[in-house]
Amino acid sequence: xxxxxxxxxxxxxxxxxxxxxxxxxxxxxxxxxxxxxxxxxxxxxxxxxxxxxxxxxxxxxxxxxxxxxxxxxxxxxxxxxxxxxxxxxxxxxxxxxxxxxxxxxxxxxxxxxxxxxxxxxxxxxxxxx
Numbered sequence: 001x002x003x004x005x006x007x008x009x010x011x012x013x014x015x016x017x018x019x020x021x022x023x024x025x026x027x028x029x030x031x032x033x034x035x036x037x038x039x040x041x042x043x044x045x046x047x048x049x050x051x052x053x054x055x056x057x058x059x060x061x062x063x064x065x066x067x068x069x070x071x072x073x074x075x076x077x078x079x080x081x082x083x084x085x086x087x088x089x090x091x092x093x094x095x096x097x098x099x100x101x102x103x104x105x106x107x108x109x110x111x112x113x114x115x116x117x118x119x120x121x122x123x124x125x126x127x128x129x
Contacts, residue, residue: 027058085098
């Protein structure tokens, strides 16, 4: 039987209250994606401070739309629900080092692409994802 991937609800919220309201409305799902925007990589910002999120509930996947994803990853490193981190190929970061950082912490990881970015830009990284 073929496995069909689940749809993971994403939380993109400007304020802590909005983020927590969305968290509580999706509490029954197994995974929640938190979109992290720093205002530098993209012009928008979002609420994603690790210390302010619940520590019980669904597994967390971070989607880092940040100029410095490692800084955000380090803030979330000890959060008990964090299971997966995704950052952008377009971020000016050492992707191999971020992959190793995740691997050492037992976190799944992925690389996102903006629509205009060629898929071939991540071919060398895909065996490590």
